Amino acid sequence: MNKKKKSVREAALHILELIDKQQSYSNLLLNQVIQKEKITGPDIGLLTELVYGTIQRKLTLDYYLQPFLRKRPDHWVLNLLRLSIYQMVYLDKIPDRAILFEAVEIAKRRGHKGISSFVNGILRQVQRQGLPSLTAIVDPVERLSVETSHPLWLVQRWNKQFGWEKTKAMCEYNLLPPVQTARVNTHRITTSEVVSLLKEEGFDVQPSPIIPEGIRVLRGNIAHSQAYESGLLSIQDESSMVVAYALEISPDFTVLDACAAPGGKTGHIAEKLQGTGKVVALDLHAHKVKLINENAARIGLHNIEARVIDSRTTSEVLQLESFDRVLVDAPCSGLGVLRRKPDIKYSKTIQDIAALSHVQLEILTESAKLVKKSGLLIYSTCTVDLEENLETVNEFLRQQENFTPHDIHLPDSLAHLVDPKANKIQILPQDFGGDGFFIAAFKKKDQ
Template sequence: MNSKKKNVRETVLELLETIEKNQSYSNLLLHHAIEKNYLPTKDIGLLTELTYGTLQRKMTLDFFLKPFLKKANKIESWVKNLLRLTLYQMVYLDKIPDRAAIFEAVEIAKKRGHKGIASMVNGVLRSIQREGLPSLTSIEDAAERLAIETSHPQWLIKRWIEQFGYERTKAMGEINLTAPLQTARVNTTRITREECSKRLLEEGFQLELSPIIPEAIRALKGNLASSAAFKEGLLTIQDESSMLVAYALGAAKDEMVLDACAAPGGKSTHIAEKMKNRGQVISLDLHEHKVKLINDNARRLELHNIQTRTMDSRQAAENFPPESFDRVLLDAPCSGLGVMRRKPDMKYTKKEQDIFQLSNIQRDLLESVSSLVKKGGVLVYSTCTVDREENENTVADFLKHHLDFEGDTNFKDRMPEAVRPLIIGFDLQVLPQDFGSDGFYIACLRKKV
């Protein structure tokens, strides 16, 4: 066991450093740090809050720090992260007194650096305490101000304002600064939502029933992945937006369904459950270790109608007979701009050109899997992003070059009632602020008979 335990703030500082240096995903590192440092349960909440909070608001914190760092020569990245972390507590956390946050920062600076660094850290933080923060209203350009206010890169805020307007962009930027709720899908082939909720309540979880998805629940307290119900295969951790895909696909009991980019299997298993463990879902993924995750999930949920294959879906047309599937789902690799609440560090590493590069891959995938859809069959294209280039433009381009497909406007009737008002025509863009779920896009197409 690790006898030299680090305190919470030292652990947070290490995490922030690793994320910045290695561009590692914060959610994976955080989980590892909790296990490695044997943190008491009472500290896990603070560790999560400080890590995510400092990452979420990095650009805002840097704006606040800038005037106070003018005199400081080039400072090391760990010192900058220590200042961000401490300022986050001073500005955004009511329960931690400033003096306690500053004291901790100075102690860490002494331990990791030298007296001069500790003195500089103390000086900067005391100056902020004395003089107050610079005002965001000093930024004249509205897009730039919103970018700093919500800590999103300016290129992204500008794209969103162009696509969704200022107000919806502002709402999206603001909700991206908050932690998402954990949601789960009840395995209705084995238990009802009511029975499953009752069991979870008995286990000590606090829940509410999803107002969006009839088989979903929201965790208000506790990690549902650690529940007995999860281990027994009675539920799957999945975001509510992602659950909409199986509704859009509308697979029936004895059909042949292809899930072209399936790992880790959330959508495949949902489709299989909706098919009442009948018919067949063929789930593909490029990586063998990810295909294993699909198999593990199917086994845990006791679903026998899923068959997996390791394959690049761009080669799917060469591996299956033409028109061999009633329904095909392409949940395409994307920029993931709809899940930034879960991976706040993503905001600072994405580049605008990524969107256009991904759009080419998405078009190639659609090209490949479309030939596998039977006449009269359904092709659903989905992403967990909120950008027209990867979403509406990709679908429009596909329809322009494939006159044998058309938008399936009937898909609205298959969707849960709560989301129907957002559907115009044959597609749906969910923004994070619509239901508090991930940003997600779904387009439903039908092959003409």
């Protein structure tokens, strides 16, 4: 007997449950469930909207539900209510009666009659009475926390670090869906040629106003394009593309990418080398090194050597002072990618940030031994936490007397992002719609 295929809302509820239980990333689970349940066409878009939207707005949804719940229900029931309220509040095209009917049916299948009556009762009460107003929250920081569904400690922290205006803009921007962007493999083709090819394939794309080899996708998923299959482009965020510019690459350089998987920046570096020199790309896990190799084969560049090495022990394996450029794209809190991975904002803690700073410093200290005299060491993270980034940078410079801050040189379109008094860049999501990113550069002294 065939197992009954899950409805889109049931699949969404299943993913929400797995995220809570396994602490897995929503983007990975979403792809797994789409394949396993054979979800196709417009249903993929709806499932993605339901999962990301419900996670993205979780604190707001809980605020809306609070007056109607006398006690906290079972976790899956709470997720079903969140999912239903999300549709009622944020999705115009789905009538309330369809949302209620589906929620009650799911409650019947997963629970018992009492639970389905409970779910029906709560949602009908919401319909009748309307939602509580956010203006009832007097404190502006707390209101912003609930309104944009960012934990209060995080909003307080950002407010302290960036001030009110930037914090408010960042919280609001984090609720917007990210635009898909890609990097053209300029070793093989020009940006304008790729734009023409993609338009012929039916994609709506335009050149990036930020990065010369970048393109923005306005409609369609170019991971399914012939241009992608042929290795003419790679999917990468515009902020992430800035890193290769900070490396100041010249032909025949030997470059180390110390924390490389899945290999986006590795590919960009190899392309900037125009197939000359060598990029040594490291990761701790063999299955991730396999991803780097697969990506290198797809883009058709043979100057990439991927190896399974713990970047905290590189000086034991690789020759000291043998690289012109070293990139440490360090493991970080990921607070710059909340539009892509909204679940991160609920799972991270202040303690995590402190622990990550320690690991980052370890990797930087080890990687510093591999930089040639007069060579550059670049440190980057996809976070916006100033303490996490600046503490690491300042501590590294305190400990390493043979390194000095180095000015970062970028295309004119990005020059305004560089701090004129320092060797660093802090990109916020609202700057140009990319991920939040931090980059710092250090130069090794001649002697």
